[in-house]
Amino acid sequence: MSAAPATLYETMAACLARDFADGEVGFTGLLTGQAAAIYGTSIPIVAMELARRQHAPNLTLLLAGCYHNPDFSALETMPDSEHDATLRDLPAEAQTYDYPGQWALKRGDISFGFSSAVQVDRQGNINSVCIGPHDRPKVRLVGPILQPEHMTLFRREYIMMPHHERRNFVEKVDYVSGVGYPGGLEGRKELGLDWGGPAWVITPKCIFDFDRERGFMKVRSIHPGVTAEDLQGATGFDLGDLSGVPTTEALSAEELRIIREEIDPRQMLLKH
Amino acid sequence: MAAPKSKLMSLTEAVDMVPDGTRLALGGFAVYQKPMAFVRELIRQGRRDLTVVGSANSYDIDMLAAAGCLATVETSYVGLEKYGLARHFRRAVEAGELKVVDYPEMVSWDRFRASQEGLKFWPIPFLGGNDVVTYNDAIKEFPCPITGRRMFAVPAADPQVVVIHAVAADDRGNVVLPARRLLPQSGDVLMARSCDTVIVTAEKIVPHSFIKRHARLVEIPSYRTKAVVEVPFGAHPTPVLGRYLADEDHLAEYVAASDSADSFKGYMDRFVTGPADHFDYLDRIGAKRLAAIQDMDSLL
Numbered sequence: 001m002s003a004a005p006a007t008l009y010e011t012m013a014a015c016l017a018r019d020f021a022d023g024e025v026g027f028t029g030l031l032t033g034q035a036a037a038i039y040g041t042s043i044p045i046v047a048m049e050l051a052r053r054q055h056a057p058n059l060t061l062l063l064a065g066c067y068h069n070p071d072f073s074a075l076e077t078m079p080d081s082e083h084d085a086t087l088r089d090l091p092a093e094a095q096t097y098d099y100p101g102q103w104a105l106k107r108g109d110i111s112f113g114f115s116s117a118v119q120v121d122r123q124g125n126i127n128s129v130c131i132g133p134h135d136r137p138k139v140r141l142v143g144p145i146l147q148p149e150h151m152t153l154f155r156r157e158y159i160m161m162p163h164h165e166r167r168n169f170v171e172k173v174d175y176v177s178g179v180g181y182p183g184g185l186e187g188r189k190e191l192g193l194d195w196g197g198p199a200w201v202i203t204p205k206c207i208f209d210f211d212r213e214r215g216f217m218k219v220r221s222i223h224p225g226v227t228a229e230d231l232q233g234a235t236g237f238d239l240g241d242l243s244g245v246p247t248t249e250a251l252s253a254e255e256l257r258i259i260r261e262e263i264d265p266r267q268m269l270l271k272h
Numbered sequence: 273m274a275a276p277k278s279k280l281m282s283l284t285e286a287v288d289m290v291p292d293g294t295r296l297a298l299g300g301f302a303v304y305q306k307p308m309a310f311v312r313e314l315i316r317q318g319r320r321d322l323t324v325v326g327s328a329n330s331y332d333i334d335m336l337a338a339a340g341c342l343a344t345v346e347t348s349y350v351g352l353e354k355y356g357l358a359r360h361f362r363r364a365v366e367a368g369e370l371k372v373v374d375y376p377e378m379v380s381w382d383r384f385r386a387s388q389e390g391l392k393f394w395p396i397p398f399l400g401g402n403d404v405v406t407y408n409d410a411i412k413e414f415p416c417p418i419t420g421r422r423m424f425a426v427p428a429a430d431p432q433v434v435v436i437h438a439v440a441a442d443d444r445g446n447v448v449l450p451a452r453r454l455l456p457q458s459g460d461v462l463m464a465r466s467c468d469t470v471i472v473t474a475e476k477i478v479p480h481s482f483i484k485r486h487a488r489l490v491e492i493p494s495y496r497t498k499a500v501v502e503v504p505f506g507a508h509p510t511p512v513l514g515r516y517l518a519d520e521d522h523l524a525e526y527v528a529a530s531d532s533a534d535s536f537k538g539y540m541d542r543f544v545t546g547p548a549d550h551f552d553y554l555d556r557i558g559a560k561r562l563a564a565i566q567d568m569d570s571l572l
Contacts, residue, residue, distance in 0.1 A: 032353060032354035033354060033356070066454070066455065080354055081303075081511075081518070082302075083301065083302075083304045083456050083513070084511060084513065084517070084518075085513065085514060085567060085569060085570065088454055096455070097454050097455060097457075098455065098458035099378065099381050099455065099458070099459075099462075105378060106397075106398075129374055129403070130365075134403070134407050135368065136366070136368045137365060137366055138366070139362070139366070140362045140365040140366050140372070141357065142349050142350060142357065142358075143348050143349045143351075143374050144348055144374050144376050144377070144402075144404055145328070145348050145376075145377050146348070146376065146377040146378065147376070148376035148379070148398065148399065148402050148404060149376055149377065149378050149379075149398070152398040153398055176402055176403045176406075177402065177404070179400070179401040179402055182401055188401075190400075191400030191401040191422075192397060192398070192400040192421060192422035192423075193398060193400055193401070194397075194398075
């Protein structure tokens, strides 16, 4: 095994893995582009595979929302197309080819998912629709995609943010395409949302979680080498007193061994 | 016995069925199996004020936006996946020339399900707090008549014309889909059942006997189809499952040409407005490229 020290991405994957419970169903997209693919696809896959090899052998991984527990060892490289023959022909436990398919989305079959956004705000709302006014935006983005469903029908959501700058972490998003905790848990209840909402926000600088009762994001841990001043300076809203916030927990030697020897021996997902 | 009617026609004739102002659904999903030959013909004929309703869109919308064919887009996504934002779409929206009505992805499919079921709306419970509702007067809040809980009536997709691109059909309009299909192909089936004017462009027009040997795979029977057009490589540069891959070189060229409306003019002249017809387009792509993107489907 490589003696290289654990990377930040491996550390994030281990943190996530510890948060998954046995029997859960995790939904990951197939993102492309260097940083987006690492945060949106590679880290979630490594995290779920790690959990499956440790405390959660009954966890189901949904790759691209369709391919149930696919056999990654049968891949030569990570594909960059969700709906082509490479993934269709990859051995898996079940394959979704229609909507509605195997998972009963609106009954809450999906335990957790991963999304990224151009903006996220203190309440955990996310935006991938537009910057500026909706009818005459400064920047028109791709649209809501599956974010509304991720943030309400999934039991919880991990927001994966490859960039942590003031323009991404804003006081209020320009468009709510995925609902966080406006008014806290009571607020979500009044909006008719039965469950779900963001659990964590993972960035190159820190991991956030939420005071769900009161409805705002708080820093759960700061990554090694990042100062509280760095973090506050890169965030467009007040993070409060960061003096008691721990450093992001390191991986154990065993977690690192499983990732490098069993899950990703060819460094197809995470390079180190 | 009288002979069954042939619905075979030219691409030009099929596009005649889509007048200015049509509410149109284009099959495929995101960057997969888009009826691109039909889109290019819409541009050649100078269609205006189209509304495109979809689930997830890409080069179809972007090219129509570049040519000024669109008034409104109703969908969950317009982007080029690995190539990022759809530049022409983006510019048209930012200039206030193109209206976007945003819908969540699964709700977009539900809107076609509503049309398939002959309903004018689909009930959705999970839109509270989402700006999808804020900017859309057509979504109406109502109490669930059984429980009283807060619900949203989302309008049916209600397309006037649906265009899909399939691997094969016969001249009567029986459309066969591969057994091992994926979401984009299943989405085409849903769309084709949501509307009474269905146009199918097909890689190959097959004999009726071929259809009869694959009866279980005829998800769209002849009575659902108004027109069939034989258009080999009709989804190019997007892929057709099991037939050909995305033409990555061409897509990269498309994106490189998309920096501005001016820089895109050369692309449009060469590949859209310049070619006399689809076969002229294929000549310009070239046999070498077309051969290179052919897919070797599973032999099992």
